[in-house]
Amino acid sequence: xxxxxxxxxxxxxxxxxxxxxxxxxxxxxxxxxxxxxxxxxxxxxxxxxxxxxxxxxxxxxxxxxxxxxxxxxxxxxxxxxxxxxxxxxxxxxxxxxxxxxxxxxxxxxxxxxxxx
Numbered sequence: 001x002x003x004x005x006x007x008x009x010x011x012x013x014x015x016x017x018x019x020x021x022x023x024x025x026x027x028x029x030x031x032x033x034x035x036x037x038x039x040x041x042x043x044x045x046x047x048x049x050x051x052x053x054x055x056x057x058x059x060x061x062x063x064x065x066x067x068x069x070x071x072x073x074x075x076x077x078x079x080x081x082x083x084x085x086x087x088x089x090x091x092x093x094x095x096x097x098x099x100x101x102x103x104x105x106x107x108x109x110x111x112x113x114x115x116x
Contacts, residue, residue: 001036005070005111007101022048022058024116028065037070037111039101040091045077045115049085068074075099 006028010020021044028038040047048069051062071094077083078099086093096102106113 002031002036003010003109003111004031004034005037005039007039007041007107007115008040008047010047010116011043012044012046012050013043017043018058021051022061024114025058025061027116029061029115032065032068036068037106038043038065038068039070039094040072040077040086041101042073042076043078043080045072045082045086048072048089048091050084052089070094071101073100089095104113107111 006024008021008024010017010024022107024038028036050056051058053059069091071092072082072086073095074095075098077086077093083093094104103113
């Protein structure tokens with residue numbers, strides 16, 4: 001079984017960002033039967049609010065992997081004004097290391113890290 005932590009850093013402001021978040025979601029979907037965790041970090045903390053919109057092009061894809069969403073960076077959500085939308089989406093704010101997600105902990109637990 002694969003152990004993969006997928007990080008979405010892409011911003012919501014560009015087509016490139018849309019492509020990156022879709023690829024992250026597709027990867028999570030493909031690995032859905034493995035131990036996969038999806039995290040929103042950096043400007044990527046703005047994505048859950050966008051993806052929750054029923055008319056968003058990636059909404060159905062996002063809905064198909066919401067059970068794999070492990071959290072969002074607490075510091076970054078605050079920095080990019082996404083804390084309330086993260087809470088509204090019922091996504092855990094993670095602050096394991098200096099208010100961030102602990103990469104060391106994930107690596108120690110045997111996770112491969114993928115960044116989008």
